[in-house]
Amino acid sequence: MPENLEVGDVSVGRGESKKGTIKGVELVDGTSIDIPVLLMNGAGDGPTLLVQSTQHGIEIQGIEVIHRVMRELVNPEELRGAVIGIPVVNPLAFTYHKYLSWIDDLDVGRVDADKPEGNTTERLAHALWKEAWSKADLIVNIHCNTRPDSLLYQGINVGIPATRDKLVKMAEVFGVTTIVSDAPLAENAPPTLDNLAASKGVPVILEELIDGRWISEPSTSAGVKGVLNIMKAFDMIDGEMEPQEGIRVVPGVNRSHGIIRANKGGLIRFFKTPGEFLKKGEALAEIYDLYGDVVEEVRMPVDGYVWAYPCGQSLNTSGGLQAVQTGANVAYAFTHEKEWPP
Numbered sequence: 097m098p099e100n101l102e103v104g105d106v107s108v109g110r111g112e113s114k115k116g117t118i119k120g121v122e123l124v125d126g127t128s129i130d131i132p133v134l135l136m137n138g139a140g141d142g143p144t145l146l147v148q149s150t151q152h153g154i155e156i157q158g159i160e161v162i163h164r165v166m167r168e169l170v171n172p173e174e175l176r177g178a179v180i181g182i183p184v185v186n187p188l189a190f191t192y193h194k195y196l197s198w199i200d201d202l203d204v205g206r207v208d209a210d211k212p213e214g215n216t217t218e219r220l221a222h223a224l225w226k227e228a229w230s231k232a233d234l235i236v237n238i239h240c241n242t243r244p245d246s247l248l249y250q251g252i253n254v255g256i257p258a259t260r261d262k263l264v265k266m267a268e269v270f271g272v273t274t275i276v277s278d279a280p281l282a283e284n285a286p287p288t289l290d291n292l293a294a295s296k297g298v299p300v301i302l303e304e305l306i307d308g309r310w311i312s313e314p315s316t317s318a319g320v321k322g323v324l325n326i327m328k329a330f331d332m333i334d335g336e337m338e339p340q341e342g343i344r345v346v347p348g349v350n351r352s353h354g355i356i357r358a359n360k361g362g363l364i365r366f367f368k369t370p371g372e373f374l375k376k377g378e379a380l381a382e383i384y385d386l387y388g389d390v391v392e393e394v395r396m397p398v399d400g401y402v403w404a405y406p407c408g409q410s411l412n413t414s415g416g417l418q419a420v421q422t423g424a425n426v427a428y429a430f431t432h433e434k435e436w437p438p
């Protein structure tokens with residue numbers, strides 16, 4: 097860990113906290129779209145944790161989590177290691193209340209992050225890589241599903257040996273429903289932020305809170321507890337682990353089954369709560385037309401669960417209304433695979 101941690105235009109010495117910005121991009125009128133950053137450099141040695149929120153511009157709960165952890169709950173004098181907090185990693189999306197960058201409809205987490213001369217969103221990704229991601233040892237990437245009844249969950253890829261053990265440890269202590277994948281890092285994998293981090297052996301855990309457009313409970317408490325538990329597990333702060341309470345958790349190792357889509361257009365009503373067990377073939381929702389007639393019963397394709405109802409969402413859009421078109425995402429489904437650990 098360096099004496100001085102430097103990110104963007106800020107430099108923090110041991111035992112200090114500061115705020116600043118990472119230089120982003122300029123709009124047509126010359127306005128700078130920069131990325132605010134909070135930095136805390138602990139008095140003691142330890143890993144550098146990056147906590148980021150709002151890769152998707154309408155998923156704001158993680159902003160509050162970062163503020164609580166970095167402004168209220170952790171003291172740099174008692175911290176071993178450092179924390180980099182980025183409340184909004186895609187200001188081009190957040191500013192216009194959009195899921196993706198309004199300027200080119202790209203996702204800062206999915207574009208190449210190694211191209212300082214790339215397109216607009218690639219330049220933002222590169223700034224994030226150069227100034228923050230490349231300096232971190234552990235990364236928590238906070239997203240949110242839209243609706244307040246979604247299941248809080250986390251995604252880890254256990255298919256990369258260099259990051260596997262750390263990810264399993266992070267997931268276990270964060271303590272929400274865990275959905276695993278095991279995709280090895282291909283040699284020709286695109287240089288996204290995630291893939292660049294994985295190739296350096298840096299674990300990135302995806303946390304999905306709920307009710308993404310609003311700062312609310314239980315997202316704040318669960319997010320704060322999870323981040324602090326990770327800091328305790330990696331010996332950055334003292335304190336007892338605090339298990340998640342008051343939220344539905346499907347324990348063990350779960351796996352995504354994919355997206356259940358609408359075959360008819362209309363309004364939709366849901367019968368089952370995310371996290372509730374569903375038998376294969378059981379109806380989880382029905383779609384009805386504007387005359388009020390039911391036109392489709394949406395059935396579970398497998399024994400398992402749903403973690404969220406994104407409503408009319410399809411690729412690269414954010415669900416908003418309780419209505420779907422043909423092909424729209426109705427539910428995200430997953431199956432329970434086995435007991436912990438993966």
Ligand SMILES: [Zn+2]
Nearest residue numbers: 152155239240
């Ligand atoms: Zn997201």
